[in-house]
Amino acid sequence: HLSRVEIYFTMYDAAAPTSTLELIDTSTDAPSQSDQMRAELSPTRHRSSPPVPPPRHLPRLGEKELHIAPMLDVSTREFRYFMRLLTKRSVLWTEMVVAETLRHCNEADYDLHLAFEHDPRTDNGTAHPIVCQIGGNVPDEAAFATRLVHRYGYDRIDLNAECPSDRVTGRREFGAALMKDVDTAVDMVKAMVQTAEDCGKGGNYDNGHGEGHTLPVSVKTRIGVDDNDTIEFLLDYIGRLVKAGCRSFIIHARKVYTKGLSPAQNRSVPPLNYHKVYALCEAFPHCTFWLNGGLRSLVDARRVAYGAAITGFSEDRNAILKENDIEDGAPCELCQPHGIAPSPHLSPSNLHGVMLGRLAMDNPCAFADVDRYFFGQERNPCRTRRDLIERYATWVERVYPRRCCDDDPAVTLGRSLGVEHIPRVRNCCPVCREYYGEEKENPCIDDGLDEGTTVGDAVNNSQYAMSQVRHRRHARKCPGAKMVSSVIDRPLKPVLGVFFGQKGNANFRRELHRLSRDMNVRNCGPGYILRKSIEVVSPEVLDQEFAKCDC
Secondary structure, three states, X not given: OOOXXXXXXXXXXXXXXXXXHHOOOOOOOHHHHHHHHHHHOOOOOOOOOOOOOOOOOOOOOOOXXXXXXXXXXXXXXXXXXXXXXXXXXXXXXXXXXXHHHHHHOOXXXXXXXXXXXXXXXXXXXXOOOEEEEEEOOOHHHHHHHHHHHHHXXXXXXXXXXXXXXXXXHOOOOOHHHHHXXXXXXXXXHXXXXXXXXXXXXXXXXXXXXXXXXXXXXXEEEEEEXXXXXXXXXXXXXXXXXXXXXXXXXXXXXXXXXXXXXXXXHHHOOOOOOHHHHHHHHHHOOOOEEEEEOOOOOXXXXXXXXXXXXXXXXXXXXXXXXXXXXXXXXXXXXXXXXXXXXXXXXXXOOOEEEEEEOHHHHHOHHHHOXXXXXXXXXXXXXXXXXXXXXXXXXXXXXXXXXXXXXXXXXXXXXXXXXXXXXXXXXXXXXXXXXXXXXXXXXXXXXXXXXXXXXXXXXXXXXXXOOOOHHHHHHHHHHOOOOOEOHHHHHHXXXXXXXXXXXXXXXXXXXXXXXXXXXXXXXXXXXXXXXXXXXXXXXXXXHHOXXXXXXXX
């Protein structure tokens, strides 16, 4: 392991080469070059103090990016839409899509994995910027997935090379396993980059980015895997991916253990080491990097992304910019402080931003101020939790319409089933009359079903097919319910943390759970359940403006 000062020597030594591509050449003389780097980093090379970083321009708000990490069973379309109501500028990610699944599923099912929201009826109107992450270890399947992602109009495609789940790294051998099989990782990147370039040149698909657009390719990975956690390994690994054509990397600043730790433990047990990420930024100045791991708030995110000298910080500017002030307090394997202190006074210019994940799941309203605080916008999209929930509930009612007002016996299995064509015998039921008693527009999203199609017809569609066995099981378990549990739970999951840290949080979650399991209420839909559940929260909490991060 390199000490803190040795890593700084790697980053800021004026005598070192500007690009360590010279040091990580995979030709036959690589071992001697590795010896050269060890000699360059030798602790016997005494200095009175680490050298000062070269001058850089002061970044301004909006120049960096904040990404919301891909999370399995969390980063659904519903979650992404909910987060987009809170922030227009943050980059959203899909949960990992397995390339093999896309390669072998029916074409009618592509939307289930890749479609995202373009809803002009909301004032934000778009899901962009958005990244699709894929997983796999077969280059042909990765190329196929890249073509589909390009067709759907994503802003970037990412290769997962850091997921520690046994389901991924075990028999299927991708995710973090790619860090141990670098040759396969290189082949995957080559296939994705080549396919993206081909799609950009001759695009047969209108992906919304215009002719000639090449889909950027990135890799999300870690600073080490199992016993391979040296700086030499990391430089060689990233260097080979760079040679394969990748220029963008999201680096989780922890190593990953493929055995012995659960995925949750792999997010907290391995020590953070931000210095290795900074070393990569200096080693590959022509590449862009995003830092992931250990960021617990927007304050942490802004300090790491921009550095402590970001315009608008309240600290004494002269004290921040004083010569030789390189004490950054970022976590490393030696000090392991609790929490995150300010990053270097000027962050590397090619550290393009940061990524947060669990904060968005546990406390989504922490992102209510991100557009103003992190990106420098004049205002944020939402002011209060009531505003946020009402806008989200309106969208949920379109996508998962009520089934209490029709006599069609078919069961709603997924997103909107063409309810425009379901004969309605009433405007509301006795349960939901308080919200839908007056004649109102019954908004929904038509997913392309032909005119005259009913829910019963849609059930036979491959996208919504339910076996007769499953249908009978549902009828026995939930008699009279036309909406399966997953249809209720899926759109309600993103709001579970909306009152995190607020008075009434426990009552809200309890009421949400009770109503979602009430068979007399379920057919009124998840939108009604959400509107009804917030009645247990005091108006003061609902109408209180979101707190500002710098107050």
